[in-house]
Amino acid sequence: MNRARVGKIVSVAAGLAVTGIAGAETVTLLESFEENIENVYHYAAEGERRITAFAQSEINDYDQITDGKKALKVSFEAISGWKQDFGVLLSPESTAILEGVVEELEEASELGRYYLLYDITWDKLESDAAWSNNPLNFGGHATGIQIEWRGGNQMVTMTYDLGAGLPEGFLLALEGDNGDQTAMRFIFNGNSTLPMDIYVDNIRLLDTKPEGGVTEVSVLDSFEKGLDSLQQTGPRVIDAPTINANALYITEGLGSAKFVLSDTSVGYQKDFSIQLDIYPELEGILQLPQEERLQYSLAWDWIVETEGATVNWFQETLAPVGPGMGMTESWAGDGNVKTRVINLGMVEWDFLPIITVFHNSSRPWGTPVNLYLDNLRLINTGATNVQESFEIFSVERNAGGTVTLSWSSVEGARYAIDSSIDLKSWLELDDDIGSEGDTTSFTTPADEAEKTFYRVKQLTE
Ligand SMILES: [Ca+2]
Ligand SMILES: [Ca+2]
Structure with missing residues (x-):
């Protein structure tokens, strides 16, 4: 906290670490199975398939629809051991988004920023499976990450950190009629002698970084x-x-x-x-x-x-x-x-x-x-990008009964100003002051009190 006494007015500049930007993450929907499921295909060869049907399902008795009004329903005849069962071709738009992220991470890898997510709900009504899992194979790569399901009508969210799992030279395999669609292959493992359904929905990209974070x-x-x-x-x-x-x-x-x-x-x-x-x-x-x-x-x-x-x-x-x-x-x-x-x-x-x-x-x-x-x-x-030398370096009383405050600022930031006569209760004077570069100034009518304190807060968005 820096204090500078100028005339009768004491300025207080505190760089507050504002945590209020939570929730500013971005979620981009990549596939929700709402329009059709023509992009879903068998991966196992004919004669070796254990999936009997793919359906666009509106059943939501276990909250298996996690986005929109439909989920992909996959019906297995039985499951015994591993198999690459089916694939989902992502749209060219979704592929382009993922390619952009992969390129960005290849240039500067960052952990904890981009997550590839999807939800799988197992329907255990008929099956006798006690466990099952689903490894992620994405863009033609085995990622080494798998979902664990431990029974019940449970939804599990695949959570894959694109930064952590990016092998050297990671490129997304492209398929589809125009060679502009990447794919996710769904592999299952488990043991059930009876039919079992699983639901997949809401394949999405999470960018945890808020604007300006x-x-x-x-x-x-x-x-x-x-x-x-x-x-x-x-x-x-x-x-x-x-x-x-x-x-x-x-x-x-x-x-x-x-x-x-x-x-x-x-x-x-x-x-x-x-x-x-x-x-x-x-x-x-x-x-x-x-x-x-x-x-x-x-x-x-x-x-x-x-x-x-x-x-x-x-x-x-x-x-x-x-x-x-x-x-x-x-x-x-x-x-x-x-x-x-x-x-x-x-x-x-x-x-x-x-x-x-x-x-x-x-x-x-x-x-x-x-x-x-x-x-x-x-x-x-x-x-937040709060600079270390954040301070109000000048507070001046002007001839016309106003006060001008100037503080060290950063390009692109936004600021709010509060005033107080007792350092206990604060009055907000403005909550949206744009940065003017290295220095930003703000003029406000002077208070009649003997001493007025001012506080500048750097905002995060
Ligand atoms: Ca959906
Ligand atoms: Ca150590």
Whole structure:
């Protein structure tokens, strides 16, 4: 807070970090299955198909229509194991939007900004499936991300951070009559001997960055000194985590957290948890209404060191299963870094802020497997661009009974001015003053009080 005394008038300039821009994210609808479903096609060859019908459905008994009035209904005869079942060709317009994002991310990769989302609802009425999953294959690429469904008539939202999952040289495969449409392939896995329906709707792109937002990344934990937030939870984890100093398995600073998983792998199992309530930076954010948290993402890096273990695949899943949390990410190979990203607006968090991490792999491994975690960070794509030297540098009383305030400003910003005679109650004088460049001035009638305080706030939009 800067104060400058000029004559009888004291100016107070405070650069307030305005958080009121939440909700200013952009959602672009890419496919909602409203007009027709001519762009939906079998991927499996004839004779190998397990889908009996595609339909444009208006049934909404489980809230499976998440946008508009219709959803895509896919009827399976039965499911046993993996198959690339069907594809959805996106319109040329939607393809162009995604291509623009991919190009932008290739130039400057940014985590936590662009998410590809869609909703799948499983209809368990007839089936005897207890679980199923759906890996995302998008633009001709396996992304290593999959939805986990744990039963019931549950809607799960695919939440894919385009920045985190962008392989080098990522290009969208183009198909369609004019070669200008990219596609999403829907792969399913599960076991049901009876018919099962799934509904897909609302394929969309979320841009979490509000107009004028600035991305701010703060490291919550670099696992250098203490590992207070980490706790082993399953019998596969040998001992408490330790701090690793081997630079090969560090992505930030001088240390990382190391877990050792026993060689007696027993498939899908809960291994450890991350207690988020020890990080004061998250407290206020997790208390915001869910829809106001979209600009915030949580990310960390994980590395698997297999040594001589016979691991050829490894997956990490987060729980509890809630929207945006029931996601599995696959191993990036021995010693390679994977970055996990969770959008905090996609998670309900009506439970204790704890992330439980599950792993799954082939077995047996032969030797223990080392797992490293580093750089747990909070990404805010909607931080405000408040300059550090923000101050009112001149307050002048003019001959005509007016006062002119001048402050250091930034190009393109907007400002509001309040006045007060007691620094307690404030009167808004103007809430929409455009920046005049490095310096902005505002003239207002002088108050009759002996002292008047002024406050300038930089607005975010
Ligand atoms: Ca729809
Ligand atoms: Ca570290």
